[in-house]
Amino acid sequence: VKISVPARLRVPLAYGLAGAILAAAWLVRGGATWWFAIIVVVSVAPRVFVVYRRGGRDSDEGALAGSRVDERQQEIRVRAQALTGIVTMIAAFVGLTVEIAIKGPAWWAFLVIFAVGALGYVFGLQQYGTAGEGVPDGEDAGDDEPFPVGR
Amino acid sequence: MRNRVREQRAQRGLSQADLAAALGVSRQTVISIENGRYLPSLPLAFRIARFFEVPVDKMFDPDDEEAGT
Numbered sequence: 001v002k003i004s005v006p007a008r009l010r011v012p013l014a015y016g017l018a019g020a021i022l023a024a025a026w027l028v029r030g031g032a033t034w035w036f037a038i039i040v041v042v043s044v045a046p047r048v049f050v051v052y053r054r055g056g057r058d059s060d061e062g063a064l065a066g067s068r069v070d071e072r073q074q075e076i077r078v079r080a081q082a083l084t085g086i087v088t089m090i091a092a093f094v095g096l097t098v099e100i101a102i103k104g105p106a107w108w109a110f111l112v113i114f115a116v117g118a119l120g121y122v123f124g125l126q127q128y129g130t131a132g133e134g135v136p137d138g139e140d141a142g143d144d145e146p147f148p149v150g151r
Numbered sequence: 152m153r154n155r156v157r158e159q160r161a162q163r164g165l166s167q168a169d170l171a172a173a174l175g176v177s178r179q180t181v182i183s184i185e186n187g188r189y190l191p192s193l194p195l196a197f198r199i200a201r202f203f204e205v206p207v208d209k210m211f212d213p214d215d216e217e218a219g220t
Contacts, residue, residue: 058177058178059179060177060179063177063179069177070175070176070177070180071176071180071191071192071195072176072177072179072180072183072189072191073177073179073180
């Protein structure tokens with residue numbers, strides 16, 4: 001069964017779903033901090049509404065929020081996502097090294113984030129790049145000399 | 152890379168929104184192309200050239216590095 005979500009609802013629904021999962025996690029955790037779930041819901045709900053409204057604007061941000069991007073806006077999104085990945089990897093690496101140095105307990109969490117990011121990068125190369133480079137033909141066939149160092 | 156999109160659009164009395172709708176892109180992308188901040192993909196460049204009935208190498212001049220990305 002294929003469920004089709006209207007384009008303009010996709011990003012707001014993703015925000016709402018993420019908020020609901022986070023709130024559920026606080027509820028499952030229970031204890032004295034269960035009410036953090038309410039804070040999550042109260043914080044995320046207006047954000048979902050704002051993103052939905054933004055999706056109706058005639059702007060790049062509106063196109064991104066409303067899931068109706070053209071090729072240039074798609075490029076903007078991909079570049080922003082790439083930057084997000086780089087910043088996350090740097091933050092995870094810094095967190096990992098600091099936690100190791102101060103004998104902190106959370107080093108493994110940073111290691112997991114870093115490792116997942118690294119695996120994602122390798123998967124991305126395989127999926128979008130190196131797997132599609134093809135094989136040379138004609139005069140280039142069999143030319144497998146290493147690329148000169150320094151070029 | 153200089154292009155003649157703005158010039159061609161003005162000759163035909165089209166707004167940026169009209170051109171965007173005809174090309175199936177956003178108005179912001181037409182503005183970026185006209186300002187030389189965005190180089191369109193090859194398919195979009197051909198769509199623009201065909202829309203204005205101008206050869207693609209007349210619409211986009213690769214020898215002019217004055218503007219573009």
